[in-house]
Amino acid sequence: MKRALLVIDVQNEYFTGKLPVTYPSGSLDKILQVMDAAQSKSIPVIVVRHTQPQEDTPIFRKGTPEWEIHPEVAKYSYDLLIDKRLPGSFTGTELEAWLKEQGIDTVVISGYMTQMCCDTTARQAAHLGFSVEFLSDATGTLTFQNNAGAATDEELHRATLVAQDGFLSKILSTSEWIDNLS
Numbered sequence: 001m002k003r004a005l006l007v008i009d010v011q012n013e014y015f016t017g018k019l020p021v022t023y024p025s026g027s028l029d030k031i032l033q034v035m036d037a038a039q040s041k042s043i044p045v046i047v048v049r050h051t052q053p054q055e056d057t058p059i060f061r062k063g064t065p066e067w068e069i070h071p072e073v074a075k076y077s078y079d080l081l082i083d084k085r086l087p088g089s090f091t092g093t094e095l096e097a098w099l100k101e102q103g104i105d106t107v108v109i110s111g112y113m114t115q116m117c118c119d120t121t122a123r124q125a126a127h128l129g130f131s132v133e134f135l136s137d138a139t140g141t142l143t144f145q146n147n148a149g150a151a152t153d154e155e156l157h158r159a160t161l162v163a164q165d166g167f168l169s170k171i172l173s174t175s176e177w178i179d180n181l182s
Helices: 027-040 095-101 114-127 153-165 174-181
Strands: 003-008 045-050 080-084 106-112 131-140 144-146 149-151 170-172
Touching: 003 027, 003 114, 027 045, 027 106, 027 131, 027 174, 045 095, 045 114, 080 095, 106 114, 114 131, 114 153, 131 153, 131 174, 149 153, 153 170, 170 174
Parallel strands: 003 045, 003 106, 045 080, 106 131, 131 170
Antiparallel strands: 144 149
């Protein structure tokens, strides 16, 4: 098994912007822990950054402070930076080709939001033939209310993990994942 860690959309928008991540508590610390572990085991780290394609967007507008990678994540070196405009990290990017060139067969999902970009990327990876390890406490989300109804941050997170574990991904906590690296 040859892994790559995906650090998806850990941008200021989720901390100081319009979409503050609220669940699970401490997810950023867990992301930093898996980045440390990946680097200590020479597992490639891929940072993914989302940009909304509309120029007048209120979120993830290129060049704004909220669009920037969170400063704690930005301190780390990484093997690849992926810029994306849709929820899936594979859509319109070089991610698949890069992973295949490196002989990587397993992607590790960390970042934000659990039910959107993390879920979509994990599904894409599985459809492309990659094994997927989805980190339950190094991903996160927030409460949503829209025309379809409302769901708490915990409900969205838990439901996504349950759906992922059913067929697509192996769900692991940060500590389980790090222990499996030894």
